[in-house]
Amino acid sequence: MRFFTTTSVTALLCSNFVSALFDYITPLACLNAKTVFEQIDTDQLVGIWNNTVCSKGCQPKVSEYQSLRDTYLIPALMTEVEKMGNANLTPYYISLMDSFYEMAENTCGAGDSQSLCQDPSQLKAVAKCVQSNGWSLALSNVLNLLPIMLANPCQNVVDYISSPEVFKATLPAYFENYAANC
Known part of the structure:
Protein backbone atom coordinates (compact mmCIF):
# COMPACT_ATOMS: atom_id res chain seq x y z
CA MET A 1 0.00 0.00 0.00
CA LEU A 31 8.76 33.55 -29.84
CA ASN A 32 8.99 32.26 -33.41
CA ALA A 33 6.48 34.98 -34.25
CA LYS A 34 9.27 37.56 -34.10
CA THR A 35 11.26 35.77 -36.78
CA VAL A 36 8.19 35.09 -38.92
CA PHE A 37 7.00 38.71 -38.61
CA GLU A 38 10.44 40.03 -39.57
CA GLN A 39 10.50 37.78 -42.64
CA ILE A 40 7.29 39.18 -44.11
CA ASP A 41 8.08 40.69 -47.49
CA THR A 42 6.77 44.22 -46.96
CA ASP A 43 7.52 45.12 -50.59
CA GLN A 44 5.25 42.27 -51.67
CA LEU A 45 2.58 43.42 -49.22
CA VAL A 46 2.70 47.01 -50.52
CA GLY A 47 2.68 45.64 -54.08
CA ILE A 48 -0.50 43.68 -53.39
CA TRP A 49 -2.03 46.81 -51.83
CA ASN A 50 -1.11 48.94 -54.85
CA ASN A 51 -2.37 46.36 -57.35
CA THR A 52 -5.69 45.74 -55.64
CA VAL A 53 -6.56 49.04 -53.94
CA CYS A 54 -4.63 51.92 -55.47
CA SER A 55 -5.09 50.72 -59.04
CA LYS A 56 -8.87 50.97 -58.51
CA GLY A 57 -8.60 54.67 -57.67
CA CYS A 58 -9.09 54.34 -53.92
CA GLN A 59 -7.45 57.03 -51.79
CA PRO A 60 -7.59 55.81 -48.17
CA LYS A 61 -5.94 58.02 -45.56
CA VAL A 62 -4.47 57.28 -42.17
CA SER A 63 -6.96 59.75 -40.71
CA GLU A 64 -9.76 57.39 -41.84
CA TYR A 65 -8.41 54.55 -39.69
CA GLN A 66 -11.34 54.46 -37.26
CA SER A 67 -13.90 54.15 -40.04
CA LEU A 68 -11.83 51.60 -41.99
CA ARG A 69 -11.12 49.72 -38.77
CA ASP A 70 -14.78 49.35 -37.90
CA THR A 71 -16.00 48.62 -41.43
CA TYR A 72 -13.25 46.39 -42.82
CA LEU A 73 -10.41 45.59 -40.45
CA ILE A 74 -12.30 44.27 -37.42
CA PRO A 75 -14.62 42.00 -39.44
CA ALA A 76 -11.61 40.62 -41.35
CA LEU A 77 -9.63 40.18 -38.15
CA MET A 78 -12.52 38.39 -36.47
CA THR A 79 -12.83 35.97 -39.39
CA GLU A 80 -9.12 35.19 -39.51
CA VAL A 81 -8.73 34.88 -35.73
CA GLU A 82 -11.62 32.42 -35.73
CA LYS A 83 -9.91 30.41 -38.50
CA MET A 84 -6.84 30.22 -36.26
CA GLY A 85 -8.96 28.87 -33.42
CA ASN A 86 -8.40 31.93 -31.23
CA ALA A 87 -11.82 33.62 -31.46
CA ASN A 88 -11.93 34.17 -27.69
CA LEU A 89 -8.77 36.29 -28.02
CA THR A 90 -10.18 38.68 -30.64
CA PRO A 91 -10.21 41.73 -28.30
CA TYR A 92 -6.46 41.30 -27.73
CA TYR A 93 -5.78 41.15 -31.47
CA ILE A 94 -7.86 44.30 -31.97
CA SER A 95 -5.83 46.04 -29.26
CA LEU A 96 -2.62 44.91 -30.96
CA MET A 97 -3.88 46.17 -34.33
CA ASP A 98 -4.68 49.56 -32.78
CA SER A 99 -1.20 49.67 -31.25
CA PHE A 100 0.36 49.00 -34.65
CA TYR A 101 -1.71 51.84 -36.11
CA GLU A 102 -0.53 54.22 -33.38
CA MET A 103 3.06 53.17 -34.00
CA ALA A 104 2.69 53.70 -37.75
CA GLU A 105 1.36 57.18 -37.12
CA ASN A 106 3.55 58.29 -34.20
CA THR A 107 6.83 56.47 -34.83
CA CYS A 108 6.87 55.62 -38.51
CA GLY A 109 5.66 58.87 -40.03
CA ALA A 110 2.37 57.76 -41.55
CA GLY A 111 0.79 61.14 -42.26
CA ASP A 112 -2.88 61.73 -41.48
CA SER A 113 -3.90 63.57 -44.61
CA GLN A 114 -1.79 61.78 -47.21
CA SER A 115 -3.43 59.01 -49.20
CA LEU A 116 -1.92 55.58 -48.60
CA CYS A 117 -1.84 55.29 -52.40
CA GLN A 118 -0.11 58.60 -53.07
CA ASP A 119 3.51 57.52 -52.58
CA PRO A 120 4.33 53.79 -52.69
CA SER A 121 7.89 54.40 -51.49
CA GLN A 122 6.57 56.22 -48.40
CA LEU A 123 4.14 53.37 -47.71
CA LYS A 124 7.00 50.87 -48.05
CA ALA A 125 9.06 52.89 -45.57
CA VAL A 126 6.18 52.93 -43.08
CA ALA A 127 5.63 49.18 -43.52
CA LYS A 128 9.33 48.47 -42.94
CA CYS A 129 9.33 50.74 -39.88
CA VAL A 130 6.32 48.94 -38.41
CA GLN A 131 7.98 45.62 -39.14
CA SER A 132 11.30 46.59 -37.55
CA ASN A 133 9.61 48.06 -34.46
CA GLY A 134 6.95 45.37 -34.10
CA TRP A 135 8.81 43.26 -31.56
CA SER A 136 9.51 46.30 -29.37
CA LEU A 137 5.83 47.16 -29.56
CA ALA A 138 4.91 43.62 -28.53
CA LEU A 139 7.29 43.71 -25.57
CA SER A 140 6.05 47.11 -24.43
CA ASN A 141 2.47 45.77 -24.54
CA VAL A 142 3.22 42.41 -22.99
CA LEU A 143 0.32 42.64 -20.52
CA ASN A 144 -2.12 43.14 -23.40
CA LEU A 145 -0.52 40.29 -25.34
CA LEU A 146 -0.13 37.85 -22.48
CA PRO A 147 -3.42 36.06 -23.22
CA ILE A 148 -2.28 35.56 -26.81
CA MET A 149 1.16 34.36 -25.78
CA LEU A 150 -0.16 31.93 -23.18
CA ALA A 151 -2.97 30.56 -25.30
CA ASN A 152 -2.62 27.00 -26.51
CA PRO A 153 -3.23 27.91 -30.17
CA CYS A 154 -0.27 30.30 -30.22
CA GLN A 155 1.53 28.11 -32.74
CA ASN A 156 -1.50 28.51 -35.01
CA VAL A 157 -0.78 32.24 -35.15
CA VAL A 158 2.80 31.59 -36.23
CA ASP A 159 1.61 29.05 -38.80
CA TYR A 160 -1.00 31.49 -40.10
CA ILE A 161 1.41 34.40 -40.49
CA SER A 162 3.98 32.23 -42.26
CA SER A 163 1.46 30.66 -44.65
CA PRO A 164 1.99 31.72 -48.29
CA GLU A 165 -1.80 31.53 -48.67
CA VAL A 166 -2.12 34.74 -46.64
CA PHE A 167 -0.34 36.75 -49.34
CA LYS A 168 -1.61 34.78 -52.33
CA ALA A 169 -5.31 34.77 -51.51
CA THR A 170 -6.41 36.02 -48.09
CA LEU A 171 -5.05 39.58 -48.08
CA PRO A 172 -5.77 40.20 -51.78
CA ALA A 173 -9.39 39.13 -51.21
CA TYR A 174 -9.80 41.55 -48.31
CA PHE A 175 -8.10 44.34 -50.26
CA GLU A 176 -10.36 43.65 -53.27
CA ASN A 177 -13.43 43.77 -51.03
CA TYR A 178 -12.37 47.20 -49.79
CA ALA A 179 -11.51 48.42 -53.31
CA ALA A 180 -14.93 47.38 -54.60
CA ASN A 181 -16.53 49.68 -52.03
CA CYS A 182 -14.14 52.61 -51.65
Missing part, protein backbone atom coordinates in the same frame (compact mmCIF):
# COMPACT_ATOMS: atom_id res chain seq x y z
CA ARG A 2 2.82 2.37 0.85
CA PHE A 3 4.46 1.72 -2.53
CA PHE A 4 1.17 2.47 -4.27
CA THR A 5 0.76 5.76 -2.36
CA THR A 6 4.35 6.83 -3.08
CA THR A 7 3.99 5.90 -6.74
CA SER A 8 0.68 7.75 -7.00
CA VAL A 9 2.12 10.90 -5.41
CA THR A 10 5.19 10.72 -7.66
CA ALA A 11 3.02 10.25 -10.74
CA LEU A 12 0.83 13.17 -9.70
CA LEU A 13 3.85 15.42 -9.15
CA CYS A 14 5.35 14.35 -12.47
CA SER A 15 2.10 15.04 -14.30
CA ASN A 16 1.94 18.50 -12.70
CA PHE A 17 5.55 19.14 -13.71
CA VAL A 18 4.91 18.02 -17.29
CA SER A 19 1.77 20.16 -17.43
CA ALA A 20 3.71 23.18 -16.16
CA LEU A 21 6.49 22.46 -18.65
CA PHE A 22 3.99 22.55 -21.53
CA ASP A 23 2.67 25.87 -20.23
CA TYR A 24 6.20 27.26 -20.71
CA ILE A 25 6.82 25.56 -24.05
CA THR A 26 3.76 27.18 -25.61
CA PRO A 27 5.07 30.74 -25.06
CA LEU A 28 8.48 29.64 -26.37
CA ALA A 29 6.79 28.53 -29.57
CA CYS A 30 5.30 32.02 -29.81
Whole structure:
Protein backbone atom coordinates (compact mmCIF):
# COMPACT_ATOMS: atom_id res chain seq x y z
CA MET A 1 0.00 0.00 0.00
CA ARG A 2 2.82 2.37 0.85
CA PHE A 3 4.46 1.72 -2.53
CA PHE A 4 1.17 2.47 -4.27
CA THR A 5 0.76 5.76 -2.36
CA THR A 6 4.35 6.83 -3.08
CA THR A 7 3.99 5.90 -6.74
CA SER A 8 0.68 7.75 -7.00
CA VAL A 9 2.12 10.90 -5.41
CA THR A 10 5.19 10.72 -7.66
CA ALA A 11 3.02 10.25 -10.74
CA LEU A 12 0.83 13.17 -9.70
CA LEU A 13 3.85 15.42 -9.15
CA CYS A 14 5.35 14.35 -12.47
CA SER A 15 2.10 15.04 -14.30
CA ASN A 16 1.94 18.50 -12.70
CA PHE A 17 5.55 19.14 -13.71
CA VAL A 18 4.91 18.02 -17.29
CA SER A 19 1.77 20.16 -17.43
CA ALA A 20 3.71 23.18 -16.16
CA LEU A 21 6.49 22.46 -18.65
CA PHE A 22 3.99 22.55 -21.53
CA ASP A 23 2.67 25.87 -20.23
CA TYR A 24 6.20 27.26 -20.71
CA ILE A 25 6.82 25.56 -24.05
CA THR A 26 3.76 27.18 -25.61
CA PRO A 27 5.07 30.74 -25.06
CA LEU A 28 8.48 29.64 -26.37
CA ALA A 29 6.79 28.53 -29.57
CA CYS A 30 5.30 32.02 -29.81
CA LEU A 31 8.76 33.55 -29.84
CA ASN A 32 8.99 32.26 -33.41
CA ALA A 33 6.48 34.98 -34.25
CA LYS A 34 9.27 37.56 -34.10
CA THR A 35 11.26 35.77 -36.78
CA VAL A 36 8.19 35.09 -38.92
CA PHE A 37 7.00 38.71 -38.61
CA GLU A 38 10.44 40.03 -39.57
CA GLN A 39 10.50 37.78 -42.64
CA ILE A 40 7.29 39.18 -44.11
CA ASP A 41 8.08 40.69 -47.49
CA THR A 42 6.77 44.22 -46.96
CA ASP A 43 7.52 45.12 -50.59
CA GLN A 44 5.25 42.27 -51.67
CA LEU A 45 2.58 43.42 -49.22
CA VAL A 46 2.70 47.01 -50.52
CA GLY A 47 2.68 45.64 -54.08
CA ILE A 48 -0.50 43.68 -53.39
CA TRP A 49 -2.03 46.81 -51.83
CA ASN A 50 -1.11 48.94 -54.85
CA ASN A 51 -2.37 46.36 -57.35
CA THR A 52 -5.69 45.74 -55.64
CA VAL A 53 -6.56 49.04 -53.94
CA CYS A 54 -4.63 51.92 -55.47
CA SER A 55 -5.09 50.72 -59.04
CA LYS A 56 -8.87 50.97 -58.51
CA GLY A 57 -8.60 54.67 -57.67
CA CYS A 58 -9.09 54.34 -53.92
CA GLN A 59 -7.45 57.03 -51.79
CA PRO A 60 -7.59 55.81 -48.17
CA LYS A 61 -5.94 58.02 -45.56
CA VAL A 62 -4.47 57.28 -42.17
CA SER A 63 -6.96 59.75 -40.71
CA GLU A 64 -9.76 57.39 -41.84
CA TYR A 65 -8.41 54.55 -39.69
CA GLN A 66 -11.34 54.46 -37.26
CA SER A 67 -13.90 54.15 -40.04
CA LEU A 68 -11.83 51.60 -41.99
CA ARG A 69 -11.12 49.72 -38.77
CA ASP A 70 -14.78 49.35 -37.90
CA THR A 71 -16.00 48.62 -41.43
CA TYR A 72 -13.25 46.39 -42.82
CA LEU A 73 -10.41 45.59 -40.45
CA ILE A 74 -12.30 44.27 -37.42
CA PRO A 75 -14.62 42.00 -39.44
CA ALA A 76 -11.61 40.62 -41.35
CA LEU A 77 -9.63 40.18 -38.15
CA MET A 78 -12.52 38.39 -36.47
CA THR A 79 -12.83 35.97 -39.39
CA GLU A 80 -9.12 35.19 -39.51
CA VAL A 81 -8.73 34.88 -35.73
CA GLU A 82 -11.62 32.42 -35.73
CA LYS A 83 -9.91 30.41 -38.50
CA MET A 84 -6.84 30.22 -36.26
CA GLY A 85 -8.96 28.87 -33.42
CA ASN A 86 -8.40 31.93 -31.23
CA ALA A 87 -11.82 33.62 -31.46
CA ASN A 88 -11.93 34.17 -27.69
CA LEU A 89 -8.77 36.29 -28.02
CA THR A 90 -10.18 38.68 -30.64
CA PRO A 91 -10.21 41.73 -28.30
CA TYR A 92 -6.46 41.30 -27.73
CA TYR A 93 -5.78 41.15 -31.47
CA ILE A 94 -7.86 44.30 -31.97
CA SER A 95 -5.83 46.04 -29.26
CA LEU A 96 -2.62 44.91 -30.96
CA MET A 97 -3.88 46.17 -34.33
CA ASP A 98 -4.68 49.56 -32.78
CA SER A 99 -1.20 49.67 -31.25
CA PHE A 100 0.36 49.00 -34.65
CA TYR A 101 -1.71 51.84 -36.11
CA GLU A 102 -0.53 54.22 -33.38
CA MET A 103 3.06 53.17 -34.00
CA ALA A 104 2.69 53.70 -37.75
CA GLU A 105 1.36 57.18 -37.12
CA ASN A 106 3.55 58.29 -34.20
CA THR A 107 6.83 56.47 -34.83
CA CYS A 108 6.87 55.62 -38.51
CA GLY A 109 5.66 58.87 -40.03
CA ALA A 110 2.37 57.76 -41.55
CA GLY A 111 0.79 61.14 -42.26
CA ASP A 112 -2.88 61.73 -41.48
CA SER A 113 -3.90 63.57 -44.61
CA GLN A 114 -1.79 61.78 -47.21
CA SER A 115 -3.43 59.01 -49.20
CA LEU A 116 -1.92 55.58 -48.60
CA CYS A 117 -1.84 55.29 -52.40
CA GLN A 118 -0.11 58.60 -53.07
CA ASP A 119 3.51 57.52 -52.58
CA PRO A 120 4.33 53.79 -52.69
CA SER A 121 7.89 54.40 -51.49
CA GLN A 122 6.57 56.22 -48.40
CA LEU A 123 4.14 53.37 -47.71
CA LYS A 124 7.00 50.87 -48.05
CA ALA A 125 9.06 52.89 -45.57
CA VAL A 126 6.18 52.93 -43.08
CA ALA A 127 5.63 49.18 -43.52
CA LYS A 128 9.33 48.47 -42.94
CA CYS A 129 9.33 50.74 -39.88
CA VAL A 130 6.32 48.94 -38.41
CA GLN A 131 7.98 45.62 -39.14
CA SER A 132 11.30 46.59 -37.55
CA ASN A 133 9.61 48.06 -34.46
CA GLY A 134 6.95 45.37 -34.10
CA TRP A 135 8.81 43.26 -31.56
CA SER A 136 9.51 46.30 -29.37
CA LEU A 137 5.83 47.16 -29.56
CA ALA A 138 4.91 43.62 -28.53
CA LEU A 139 7.29 43.71 -25.57
CA SER A 140 6.05 47.11 -24.43
CA ASN A 141 2.47 45.77 -24.54
CA VAL A 142 3.22 42.41 -22.99
CA LEU A 143 0.32 42.64 -20.52
CA ASN A 144 -2.12 43.14 -23.40
CA LEU A 145 -0.52 40.29 -25.34
CA LEU A 146 -0.13 37.85 -22.48
CA PRO A 147 -3.42 36.06 -23.22
CA ILE A 148 -2.28 35.56 -26.81
CA MET A 149 1.16 34.36 -25.78
CA LEU A 150 -0.16 31.93 -23.18
CA ALA A 151 -2.97 30.56 -25.30
CA ASN A 152 -2.62 27.00 -26.51
CA PRO A 153 -3.23 27.91 -30.17
CA CYS A 154 -0.27 30.30 -30.22
CA GLN A 155 1.53 28.11 -32.74
CA ASN A 156 -1.50 28.51 -35.01
CA VAL A 157 -0.78 32.24 -35.15
CA VAL A 158 2.80 31.59 -36.23
CA ASP A 159 1.61 29.05 -38.80
CA TYR A 160 -1.00 31.49 -40.10
CA ILE A 161 1.41 34.40 -40.49
CA SER A 162 3.98 32.23 -42.26
CA SER A 163 1.46 30.66 -44.65
CA PRO A 164 1.99 31.72 -48.29
CA GLU A 165 -1.80 31.53 -48.67
CA VAL A 166 -2.12 34.74 -46.64
CA PHE A 167 -0.34 36.75 -49.34
CA LYS A 168 -1.61 34.78 -52.33
CA ALA A 169 -5.31 34.77 -51.51
CA THR A 170 -6.41 36.02 -48.09
CA LEU A 171 -5.05 39.58 -48.08
CA PRO A 172 -5.77 40.20 -51.78
CA ALA A 173 -9.39 39.13 -51.21
CA TYR A 174 -9.80 41.55 -48.31
CA PHE A 175 -8.10 44.34 -50.26
CA GLU A 176 -10.36 43.65 -53.27
CA ASN A 177 -13.43 43.77 -51.03
CA TYR A 178 -12.37 47.20 -49.79
CA ALA A 179 -11.51 48.42 -53.31
CA ALA A 180 -14.93 47.38 -54.60
CA ASN A 181 -16.53 49.68 -52.03
CA CYS A 182 -14.14 52.61 -51.65
